[in-house]
Amino acid sequence: MKQFLRRFLLLDLLEGLWVTFRHQDTRLITTEQYPSQRPAVSERYRGAPRLNNHPETNETLCISCNLCAVACPENLIVVGSVRNAETKRKDLVTFTYDLSRCMFCGLCEDACPVDALELTQDFEIASYTREGLIWDRQALEEGPRPTQYRQ
């Protein structure tokens, strides 16, 4: 009898519809409206590489030690430097990072002794060409510039 009443009054259906209706609550909506709403990636996210400059002098922090290039499993980092005759140190000239082969393992940033090379939270690194994924020193210092679309 109870079973029959449940069926007759469509209680099971209403119960199901209530679950659906409950999810109309805006707090339960998890869909992000990308790109107008950007996902919050974690602090340690390993995304696009960046070559850091000193915040005050704006000179590169990189000391051209080549440790990142040695650490990289894919050998995709090439560091070009010249020996400065005055300071007896190596000055960074070029820095090439082939993102098309990068697997974002983070070994290069672990190897960096001066926190110059860093994998940042930028994740919009798609490119139309393969060449566009080979980043030179300028691109690494400036970071990716995703196209901004506005209405």
Add this chain to the structure above:
Amino acid sequence: MATVPWDGAIPELLREHLGAAVLDTHLYVDQPFAVLTLAAMLPALELLHAEADFDYLVDITAVDYPKRECRFDLVYIVYSHSRNQRVRLKAQVPANQKPLSAVPIFLGANWLEREVFDMFGIEFAGHPNLTRILMPDEWSGFPLRKDYGIIQMDNTWVKNNLGIESGQ
């Protein structure tokens, strides 16, 4: 770290039945291994399976030493559920001798032996279907041999099947 002698029922059992074919029984980092002649390998597996309840063949693999006279090491790892013990059996593969297939004892050996054949070119006598498993059937060359370069590939195969000059 050095190897320490491996005493116990298993090495005794092996020596008792196979005698001089057991060349070495030792422990390294607490892991027992026995070195046998290739001819004694299958009898040893049979013995362990029947007498000592080693009912689970974990893995078969090979190691390439191109400079050695017998080029390949064949490695079998067996495990016994009741003893909770894992044993590694090794044998060198002489150039003119084919190892016997372990499929009659352990069905699971089928693909493992095919993979060893595919990667190293070691042929197993008596295997029901010894064909390449991971590489394409028409591929020439054995990728895990030491003389096979990391970017080397079968260019004829690539040209015929993919229609490009080179995969690199």
Add this chain to the structure above:
Amino acid sequence: MTTSPDANELVLNMGPQHPSTHGVLRIVLKLDGERVKSTECIIGYLHRGVEKIAENRTYVQFAPYVDRMDYLAAVSNGLGYCLAVEKLMNSVAPPRAQAVRVILTELNRIASHLLWLGTHALDIGAITPLFYTLREREEVLKIFENYCGARLTTHAFRIGGLQYELYEGFEQQVNAFCDQFPAKVDEYEELLGGNRIWRERLRGVGVLDAATCKRYGVTGPMLRAAGVPWDLRKAQPYSGYEQYEFEVPTRSSGDTLDRYFVRLDEMRQSVRIVRQAVANIPTGPIMAKIAKVIKPPVGEAYVSIEAPKGELGYFIVSDGSTHPYRLRVRPPSFVNLQALDHMAKGALVADVVAIIGTIDIVLGEVDR
């Protein structure tokens, strides 16, 4: 589709582009009407030569590659590799690192089983559970992302311990997950296990008894569903698993339905382990004292762990240099997939999809 000389026999190619082969598995089915006479798996479409790559990388450099074999259980792969190299170097990770490793590996087991559950149900025709399981998996992936900066190919562990210290709020986040997750497992069980269609669809399909499991070398949930309570975490504990209380769930009949139950129970047990581990994470260093350049002494070792899919082993031969001389991976999916022929023989074509799903294969690991 072609017909062979035997007029009743039909040869049907399933895959490699087939949604329910979970990747690029190709199966040649020989059929007699609806019955499967034999199957032949053709694999290797995803072969990348991981073992060859290992010989050309240093021990540290190879660690990110292992994540890419079983990409649904990258953390487990990393743990197995790190333990194998540590074994060769005769070093042990400090207790704090071990506890964190256990937490992340168990969370990864949950994530892997969740994705298996969702896709397995999808294969059989239940579409809804996938959305639910992905919702819960997302919570686990968020913990991974917060901890090590990547969600899928995590590269979470390093040889000798950990690279990253725990982030602030780790315990709370993990506890919050553990609080809400068991209720979700009950929900799945109600949704699927309580459904008569699901039960009848899976009962008696793809039966693999304990003796056959052992003959094929099948491990993991498939072996436990056949009634063998064998789990490497209990049999040969590693990374401090002996400190935690948990059970090894088993079932007796070894069919697809039992494997479903075993995996659900395993998720509950994993939550139990995570709770215990997170409640008392020891303090101390997270990295063992090992040389900067990793050069294990000459020798060889085989170390295996209980990955979500079965026994995952690493056999490493060291010649004393910075590169492994030979690195062999013993993949659970590869060995378990062999039993497909046995399970599918005599089954209906429609059951083949269920049987592939129940093995829980990842083609990245089968082909390496």
